[in-house]
Amino acid sequence: MTVRERFREAVEEKVRKALEGMGCDACFEVETPSSGVADIAVPCFPLAKVLRKAPQAIAAELCGMIECDGPVCEVKDVNGYLNFFIDQDVLVRETLQEIVSAKEDYGRHPSKGVKVNVEHTSINPTGPIHVGRARNPIIGDTLSRCLRRCGYEVEAEYYVNDVGKQVVLLTWGVRNLPESDVDGSDRAKNDHRLVPYYRRANQMMEEDENVRAEISSMLQRFETGDQEVIDQVREVTEMMLDGLRETLDSIDVRLDRYTWESQYIADGSARKVVESLKQSPYCGDNDGSAYLELKDFGIHGKNTRFTFTRSDGTTLYTTRDLAYHLDKFRRADRAVDVLGEDQKLGSQQLTAALEILGSEKKPEAMFYSFVSLPEGKMSTRRGTVVYLDDLIDEAVERAYEEVKSRRDDLSEEEMRGIARVIGVGAVRYNIVRVQPEKKMVFRWEDAMNFDGNSAPFLQYSHARACSILRKAGEFTRTADETLLTDEYERRLVSALSLFPEVIRDCGENKRIHMLPSYAHELASAFNQFYAVVPVLNSGDLRDARLTLVDCARVVLKETLDTLGIVAPEGM
RNA sequence: GGGCGCGUGGCCUAGCCAGGAUAUGGCGGCAGCCUCCUAAGCUGCAAGUCAAGGGUUCGAAUCCCUUCGCGCUCGCCA
Numbered sequence: 001m002t003v004r005e006r007f008r009e010a011v012e013e014k015v016r017k018a019l020e021g022m023g024c025d026a027c028f029e030v031e032t033p034s035s036g037v038a039d040i041a042v043p044c045f046p047l048a049k050v051l052r053k054a055p056q057a058i059a060a061e062l063c064g065m066i067e068c069d070g071p072v073c074e075v076k077d078v079n080g081y082l083n084f085f086i087d088q089d090v091l092v093r094e095t096l097q098e099i100v101s102a103k104e105d106y107g108r109h110p111s112k113g114v115k116v117n118v119e120h121t122s123i124n125p126t127g128p129i130h131v132g133r134a135r136n137p138i139i140g141d142t143l144s145r146c147l148r149r150c151g152y153e154v155e156a157e158y159y160v161n162d163v164g165k166q167v168v169l170l171t172w173g174v175r176n177l178p179e180s181d182v183d184g185s186d187r188a189k190n191d192h193r194l195v196p197y198y199r200r201a202n203q204m205m206e207e208d209e210n211v212r213a214e215i216s217s218m219l220q221r222f223e224t225g226d227q228e229v230i231d232q233v234r235e236v237t238e239m240m241l242d243g244l245r246e247t248l249d250s251i252d253v254r255l256d257r258y259t260w261e262s263q264y265i266a267d268g269s270a271r272k273v274v275e276s277l278k279q280s281p282y283c284g285d286n287d288g289s290a291y292l293e294l295k296d297f298g299i300h301g302k303n304t305r306f307t308f309t310r311s312d313g314t315t316l317y318t319t320r321d322l323a324y325h326l327d328k329f330r331r332a333d334r335a336v337d338v339l340g341e342d343q344k345l346g347s348q349q350l351t352a353a354l355e356i357l358g359s360e361k362k363p364e365a366m367f368y369s370f371v372s373l374p375e376g377k378m379s380t381r382r383g384t385v386v387y388l389d390d391l392i393d394e395a396v397e398r399a400y401e402e403v404k405s406r407r408d409d410l411s412e413e414e415m416r417g418i419a420r421v422i423g424v425g426a427v428r429y430n431i432v433r434v435q436p437e438k439k440m441v442f443r444w445e446d447a448m449n450f451d452g453n454s455a456p457f458l459q460y461s462h463a464r465a466c467s468i469l470r471k472a473g474e475f476t477r478t479a480d481e482t483l484l485t486d487e488y489e490r491r492l493v494s495a496l497s498l499f500p501e502v503i504r505d506c507g508e509n510k511r512i513h514m515l516p517s518y519a520h521e522l523a524s525a526f527n528q529f530y531a532v533v534p535v536l537n538s539g540d541l542r543d544a545r546l547t548l549v550d551c552a553r554v555v556l557k558e559t560l561d562t563l564g565i566v567a568p569e570g571m
Numbered sequence: 572g573g574g575c576g577c578g579u580g581g582c583c584u585a586g587c588c589a590g591g592a593u594a595u596g597g598c599g600g601c602a603g604c605c606u607c608c609u610a611a612g613c614u615g616c617a618a619g620u621c622a623a624g625g626g627u628u629c630g631a632a633u634c635c636c637u638u639c640g641c642g643c644u645c646g647c648c649a
Contacts, residue, residue: 034586035593043591045629055629079592124649164649261649289647301573303645310647317649341643344575369576369642402611422611433597434584437576439642446583446598450611453584453597460611468608509588517585520596531604531613549608571611 002500003094007071007086011040014072015082018065019047026050038076038083045080055080088490089481095497096479099551104558107499109151116152117332118144121248121255122159125240126166126198128191129247130385131442132378133340135368138431138564140338141253142512143366145562150507155332157257159324162237163265164317168219168229170194171236172211173201187389191243194236223265223314230262247389251424252564264323270315273322273357277308280356287311297352299345306349318346322353325363335363336510340370341437366510368436374443386442395448396423402450403571418571423448425455425565432563433516453520455565458556461523461530465553466569468535468546475546483544488529492548495525496555503562519559526552 012030019026026047033041044055044062051058059077066075066082073087099106120140123133144156161167173182174197182196204211221229241258248255264270274290277283282292288311295304308319328335339347347365354362372378378385400419407415430447434440450456484493502518505511529552535545557567 029589029591031591033592034595037592041592045591048629081592083592161649166649286647291647299574301645303574307647312647314647316647321649341576343644345644348575367576367643372642399611406609406611435577438584439577441583443583449583449598451598452611454611456611457597460609464609464612471608514585517596524596527612528614530608531610534607536608571609 002098002497003071003091004086004497004501007084008040010070010072011042011084014066014075015042015062018062021065022051022061024051033083037078038081039086040084042082042084043080044082091497092481092484092490092493093479095493096484096547096551099496099554100477100479100547103554106554107503107558108149109500109504111153112151114152114334115332116147116154116334116336117328118147118154118156118336118338119159119328120144120156120338121244121253122161123244124161124166125191125237125244126170127195127240127380128189129244129388130378131388131391131447132371132385134388134391134427135371135431135436135440136338136340137248137253138251138428139366139368139436139512141564142428142432142515142562143336143338143507143510144254145564146503146507146512146515149503149562152507155256156254157259157328158255160237160241160258160260161317162233163222163261163320165215165219167233167237168222169201169205169215170198170240171233172215172218173197173204174236174239175232177201189243189246189389190239191247192387192389193243194240225265230266234260234262247392250392251388251428252566259324259327261317261320261324264320264327265315269323269327270320273319273326274309274313274315276357277322277353282356288313292349292353292356294349294352297348297355299348299352303345303349306353308353318350318353321346321350322357325350325354326357326359328363329359329361333361335361337363337365339365339367341367342370343367364510366436369439371440371442374441378442391427391447392424394423394444395427396420398448399423399426399450399456407571418568421566421568422450422456422459422571425459425560426450428563428565429455429458429516432512435513453516455560455563456571458519458523458560459565459568459571461526462553462556462560462567463569463571464530465526465549465556468549469553470569471536472542472546476543477547477550478543479547480544483541484548486533488525488533489545489548492525492529492552495522496551498522499555499559506562515559515563519556519563522552522556522559526556 015028028042028047031041044058047058048055059080059082062082063075063077068074071087071090072084074085076083118140121137123129144154147154174194177197177200182200185192185196205215218229222233277292278290284291284293289307290309291305291307293304294306308316325335344367351362373384396419399422400415403415403419426448430449502514506515535549538545560567
C-alpha cells in the first residue's frame with residue numbers, strides 16, 4: 001500500500017470514529033480539492049440534515065475530536081469542510097524509499113492473473129495508415145501498456161480483414177496489372193506501392209464488364225472456400241500488411257498477434273455461429289437471408305435487425321466477427337475492442353448477438369472520434385488524406401532541425417537518433433493527450449507541438465535529470481526527509497507519489513488520456529525544481545537531492561514508457 | 572427523422588461517471604529571467620455567459636428535461 005492510500009484510509013477511519021462519538025453512523029464523502037487547499041477534504045454539508053446542525057458547526061466539532069498521527073499531520077475546519085494534510089516527512093521518506101527499492105517497477109501493480117485481449121488497429125489492408133485512423137493503434141498500444149502495468153496479462157492483436165470485395169479487388173489488380181499500367185507511388189513501402197493497383201483495379205471494374213465478371217467470380221470462389229483464391233488474397237494482404245507493420249514499428253506500436261478473418265471461414269466456426277443463431281427465438285428470415293431481431297436488447301429505432309447471412313447463405317463480416325469474439329473469449333478473460341465511432345451500432349449488435357449465443361463475457365468497446373482536417377473530412381478521392389508515414393517524417397525532420405540548432409557537439413548519427421525519438425514521441429503524445437471520444441482536427445502545428453504540453457517537454461526533463469546524474473558520478477542514495485525540505489522538492493515528491501494511482505486509474509477505467517496530463521504535471525514539477533534548487537553544488541544536501549533527481553528520472557522514464565515514448569538521456 | 576457522442580478564455584484541453592470551497596493545464600499575446608546542473612526551460616500579467624434555457628439541490632461545468640450547433644450511424648458492405 002502506498003503512503004497516499006494509507007493516508008486516505010487513516011482519514012476515513014478518523015472521521016468515522018469522530019462521527020460515532022457524535023452518535024452518528026452516516027456515510028460521508030472524501031474528496032481531493034483541486035485548488036490545493038488540502039490534501040484531502042471531507043465536506044460536512046450532507047451531514048447537516050442528519051445531525052441537524054450547521055455544516056460549519058459540525059466541521060468544527062469533528063475537528064476538535066480528531067487527533068493527528070501517522071501520515072495525517074494536520075486537520076482544520078474551513079467553511080464547513082474538514083481539511084486534512086498529509087505528513088510531508090512521511091510522504092518524502094516513504095515515496096523515495098519505495099522508488100529507490102522498486103526502481104523501474106515503481107507503479108507496477110502485482111499480477112492479477114487475468115488475461116486481457118486488446119484488439120486494436122485492425123485497419124483494412126488496402127492502403128497505408130492515414131492520420132484519420134492513427135488514433136486507433138496509438139490508443140490501443142497505450143491502453144495495452146497501462147493494463148500491463150496494472151498487472152494484467154495483455155495480448156495486443158490486429159484482426160486482419162482478408163475477406164471481401166475490397167481485398168479481392170486489390171488482389172486482382174496486383175496479380176493482373178503490369179507495372180506499366182499503374183501510376184507510381186511516392187514511397188517504395190508496400191502499403192504505398194500497392195495503392196495504385198487498387199485504384200486502377202477499381203477504375204477498370206467500373207469501366208470493363210469482363211473485369212467485373214472476373215472479379216465477381218473470384219469473390220464467389222473465395223466465399224465458397226476455394227483455397228487457391230484464399231491463398232492469393234492472403235499473399236497480397238501479407239504484402240500490404242508488411243508496409244503497415246513497418247509504420248507501426250516506427251512509432252513503437254507493438255502487436256503480439258495477427259488474426260486473419262478468413263480463418264473463421266476456413267475452420268467452419270463462422271458456419272457454426274450461423275447454425276447456432278438460427279436456433280434462437282430471435283432469428284427471422286427474409287428471402288433466405290437470416291437476421292436477429294434485437295429490439296429486446298436495448299437497441300432502438302430502425303436498427304433492431306441484425307442480418308447475419310446473405311440470401312445465398314454465405315456469411316457476412318459481422319458473422320465472422322462473432323466467431324472471432326468467441327475465439328478471443330476462449331483465449332482471454334476479457335476482450336477490449338478499440339474502434340472508430342462508426343462501429344458503435346455494430347458493436348452493440350455484436351454484443352447482443354454474443355449474448356444470444358450464450359456467451360457470458362461481453363466485449364468492452366473503446367471508441368474514438370475521427371480526425372478531420374480544418375477544411376473538413378479527409379478524402380482519398382479529393383487527395384486530402386495525410387498519411388501517418390508523412391506525419392512521422394515531417395515531425396522527425398522538424399525535430400532534427402531543432403536538435404541541430406542547439407547541439408553542435410553531436411555527431412550526425414546521434415542527432416538523427418534523438419530527432420527520431422522526439423518526432424515520434426510528439427506524434428504519439430499529441431494523439432493520446434485528448435479524450436478519445438472528442439473529435440480532433442488535424443493541424444500540422446498541433447501534431448508536431450514541441451513546447452508546453454508535449455512529449456519533448458517530458459523528454460527534456462528526463463534528459464536534464466540524466467545530465468545531472470551523469471555529471472554527479474557515484475553517490476549514496478538516501479531518503480532522509482530532513483534533508484529535503486524545500487517547497488519545490490516536496491512538490492516534486494508529491495508528483496512522484498501519485499504515479500501508482502494514476503496508472504491504476506488509466507488502466508482500470510481505461511482513461512488513458514489522464515497519463516499525458518499526469519506526465520506534464522510531473523515534468524513541470526521537475527522543471528520548477530530544476531530552475532531553483534541547485535543539486536551538484538549543494539554541499540551536505542547533495543546526496544539527498546541526487547536521490548530525488550534519480551527518482552524523478554525513474555518515474556519520468558516509466559511514465560514515458562507507458563505512453564510508448566522513448567526517454568532520451570540527452571537532447 | 573430515430574439512436575449514440577461531443578460543445579469549457581482567440582485556439583487546444585482537464586475536471587463530468589461517484590454534485591461541494593476562488594474551473595485544470597497548454598498554445599498564442601504582453602512583461603521579465605541564461606557569471607550557476609541543457610532557456611525544447613522558469614516567473615508574472617491579461618483573457619471564461621463551463622453552447623442556450625429550464626428543473627432537482629443548502630450547493631450544478633458535473634445529475635434530469637428542452638433547444639441549438641457539430642460529428643457518427645440507421646447495408647443481404649467491410
